[in-house]
Amino acid sequence: xxxxxxHNHHVILSEAASLELGCNYSYGGTVNLFWxxxxxxxxxxxxxxxxxxxxxxxxxxxxxxxxxxxxxxxNLRKPSVQWSDTAEYFCAVIVDNxxxxxxxxxxxxxxxxx
Amino acid sequence: xxxxxxxxxxxxRKEGQNVTLSCEQNLNHDAMYWYRQDPGQGLRLIYYSQIxxxxxKGDIAEGYSVSREKKESFPLTVTSAQKNPTAFYLCASxxxxxxxNQPQHFGDGTRLSIL
Numbered sequence: 001x002x003x004x005x006x007h008n009h010h011v012i013l014s015e016a017a018s019l020e021l022g023c024n025y026s027y028g029g030t031v032n033l034f035w036x037x038x039x040x041x042x043x044x045x046x047x048x049x050x051x052x053x054x055x056x057x058x059x060x061x062x063x064x065x066x067x068x069x070x071x072x073x074x075n076l077r078k079p080s081v082q083w084s085d086t087a088e089y090f091c092a093v094i095v096d097n098x099x100x101x102x103x104x105x106x107x108x109x110x111x112x113x114x
Numbered sequence: 115x116x117x118x119x120x121x122x123x124x125x126x127r128k129e130g131q132n133v134t135l136s137c138e139q140n141l142n143h144d145a146m147y148w149y150r151q152d153p154g155q156g157l158r159l160i161y162y163s164q165i166x167x168x169x170x171k172g173d174i175a176e177g178y179s180v181s182r183e184k185k186e187s188f189p190l191t192v193t194s195a196q197k198n199p200t201a202f203y204l205c206a207s208x209x210x211x212x213x214x215n216q217p218q219h220f221g222d223g224t225r226l227s228i229l
Contacts, residue, residue: 004156034217043118044204044220090156102218104149104157 004105012111021076023091033074034092083114118221135190137205146188147206
């Protein structure tokens with residue numbers, strides 16, 4: 001079965017630090033990749049997505065992610081985090097011919113200290 | 115504003131009782147989904163429906179049931195057969211279930227606790 005792993009359960013950073021959250025998936029075929037964010041008390045929101053083309057994807061709020069097919073990875077990055085980035089981040093994958101059935105990673109909680 | 119409404123936000127249930135969680139969307143989306151979110155496990159798919167009057171089991175359907183009588187509504191019943199129902203339940207929808215490029219939109223969730 002397809003699976004998605006996220007490297008860190010909880011990441012704590014100071015403001016202005018750089019961020020990289022790891023995401024790896026287990027499927028060898030064509031995939032569509034997503035990062036969702038859940039701010040405290042809010043619903044899940046789409047941060048960015050990758051379908052094809054340039055493997056470096058720009059999202060909202062200064063986030064970007066890089067798809068590395070050879071490593072089955074889709075890591076999320078931000079050069080300088082803010083306190084308002086404190087949230088839980090979920091990586092998700094749709095595999096080809098699997099319809100709309102997302103497979104989510106376990107999530108990474110990011111705490112940014114002011 | 116278009117969106118997904120889940121109700122109630124908090125729900126308490128006695129052991130042995132069935133309980134139904136509501137999910138309504140006014141996005142005119144064809145597909146709807148129910149996930150369960152547990153700490154450290156991310157989201158796991160319970161049931162999904164790609165069209166009215168049709169639904170399919172997800173990864174953890176045992177102890178749950180759903181119906182899809184209307185496009186905008188996809189209620190989830192947690193039955194007494196579900197051994198560990200305490201969790202946060204999320205409903206989602208997407209425009210075209212055949213298009214894997216479409217992201218899912220999520221509701222605010224319902225937190226179910228067993229008394």
